[in-house]
Amino acid sequence: MKLGDFGTFVIFAAIYAAGTIGLPKISLLAYQVKIGEIPSAFVALFGFPAILGLTLGQFIANLGVEASPIAMLSPVFSFVGLLIIYRSRKFSTLAGCIAYIVITGFWLSVMLPIVKPEVSTSQAAISVFAGQFIAVIVGYLAYLVTARTLSKQGQSSAPQ
Amino acid sequence: MRHAAEQNESQGHVPEYYEHSIWPALIGLGTGVALTGLFLLLKGLIFPGSLLLLLSFGAVLFGFLYHDTKSWASVVSRSFGRIPRDSVLGAFPVDINLTIQIVILTELLLFGGAFGMYFAIRARFAFWPPPGSPILDDFLPRIQTLVLISSSLLIEWAIWQLKRGNVGAFKVGLIGTTILGSLFPILQLGFEWPHLILNNILTPATNFFGASFYLLTGIHGAHVVAGVIAYGYTDIRAFMGQYTAKNHGFVEATATYWHFVHIIWLFLFALLWQGSRLLT
Numbered sequence: 101m102k103l104g105d106f107g108t109f110v111i112f113a114a115i116y117a118a119g120t121i122g123l124p125k126i127s128l129l130a131y132q133v134k135i136g137e138i139p140s141a142f143v144a145l146f147g148f149p150a151i152l153g154l155t156l157g158q159f160i161a162n163l164g165v166e167a168s169p170i171a172m173l174s175p176v177f178s179f180v181g182l183l184i185i186y187r188s189r190k191f192s193t194l195a196g197c198i199a200y201i202v203i204t205g206f207w208l209s210v211m212l213p214i215v216k217p218e219v220s221t222s223q224a225a226i227s228v229f230a231g232q233f234i235a236v237i238v239g240y241l242a243y244l245v246t247a248r249t250l251s252k253q254g255q256s257s258a259p260q
Numbered sequence: 261m262r263h264a265a266e267q268n269e270s271q272g273h274v275p276e277y278y279e280h281s282i283w284p285a286l287i288g289l290g291t292g293v294a295l296t297g298l299f300l301l302l303k304g305l306i307f308p309g310s311l312l313l314l315l316s317f318g319a320v321l322f323g324f325l326y327h328d329t330k331s332w333a334s335v336v337s338r339s340f341g342r343i344p345r346d347s348v349l350g351a352f353p354v355d356i357n358l359t360i361q362i363v364i365l366t367e368l369l370l371f372g373g374a375f376g377m378y379f380a381i382r383a384r385f386a387f388w389p390p391p392g393s394p395i396l397d398d399f400l401p402r403i404q405t406l407v408l409i410s411s412s413l414l415i416e417w418a419i420w421q422l423k424r425g426n427v428g429a430f431k432v433g434l435i436g437t438t439i440l441g442s443l444f445p446i447l448q449l450g451f452e453w454p455h456l457i458l459n460n461i462l463t464p465a466t467n468f469f470g471a472s473f474y475l476l477t478g479i480h481g482a483h484v485v486a487g488v489i490a491y492g493y494t495d496i497r498a499f500m501g502q503y504t505a506k507n508h509g510f511v512e513a514t515a516t517y518w519h520f521v522h523i524i525w526l527f528l529f530a531l532l533w534q535g536s537r538l539l540t
Contacts, residue, residue, distance in 0.1 A: 160527055
């Protein structure tokens with residue numbers, strides 16, 4: 101990892117961790133929509149430093165708020181999902197984002213009833229998938245705007 | 261001997277008495293002796309011996325200051341004299357990438373030890389934080405987190421501007437980062453700690469949680485202060501016109517150190533402030 105990449109890595113970790121534990125929670129049925137999930141689509145632009153940063157950010161966030169050791173496995177599933185977003189950037193970042201929602205949504209639907217026994221599996225699945233969908237798609241729209249702006253800047257600064 | 265060395269220095273050579281000083285080794289040894297003395301003193305063992313060990317460190321420090329301070333003024337004036345305004349120093353004399361990697365590795369070992377101590381103590385308790393610990397208000401730490409994220413983003417933006425040749429925007433970003441960075445210790449030492457200690461909410465003597473809290477945040481705070489000093493030095497060099505699109509290794513090294521300090525803070529915020537709510 102180059103020196104410049106370390107900055108990207110830390111900023112993404114900070115956005116996830118601070119967005120999850122530092123900002124007010126948005127509740128959706130049994131699940132709390134994580135602001136930290138919004139930048140997931142941006143790994144298509146920033147690459148591996150962003151993937152590692154978001155994974156570490158999730159680990160730190162879980163360290164602070166989750167009492168159950170099983171929750172500490174969540175960063176592994178996120179890492180796989182983020183890797184798919186990154187790999188799919190050449191043909192469809194949106195498809196990668198959907199895959200990320202499916203992978204993390206499936207894991208959280210299994211994990212949530214274990215951590216919170218009062219929540220049923222179906223209730224957990226509905227709220228988790230809806231929460232992840234909202235966060236990731238908002239991030240995807242922001243990614244589209246950023247990618248187009250960067251592309252326009254690149255075209256305008258190209259030699260005439 | 262010294263006269264000859266100064267003549268060499270004026271011709272661009274590093275004088276021998278700066279290269280082969282015995283003081284760093286003596287101070288390092290003295291620090292070890294002082295810590296042993298402090299340990300014996302705190303444990304109430306061999307009182308005169310521990311006092312003697314502490315005094316011997318004081319003697320080494322006094323000897324260093326007496327011997328070395330005489331040359332500090334000339335060293336500083338010569339080093340600035342060698343760097344005229346708007347000059348570019350060229351490549352850093354050593355590989356800055358490797359240097360900062362070694363620095364980060366040593367810092368990792370230090371904080372690894374500190375966090376290891378925290379988890380070792382935590383594992384001895386059935387409930388953590390132990391009974392009697394307060395639930396810490398995280399309003400100020402949230403602002404501190406925001407300050408650190410903003411400063412990390414700003415310094416990356418400043419470096420990006422420098423790489424594009426916008427030196428003016430780079431200087432604005434750098435000064436902004438220094439100001440944001442200095443806010444962090446002001447909030448910690450001016451508001452957070454006095455609030456906790458003077459209102460008797462959490463002190464180092466409260467319990468193991470209190471002791472670990474002040475140890476970890478204290479070590480981290482010292483690193484933030486060091487980062488702010490590094491940014492101050494970087495500011496001076498920036499305003500002397502020493503950074504260009506192709507020559508900014510020191511700025512990137514300072515930014516990397518700053519990002520590292522930032523990430524340690526995220527761990528502290530999660531463990532100490534959010535962690536203090538786990539029992540609720």
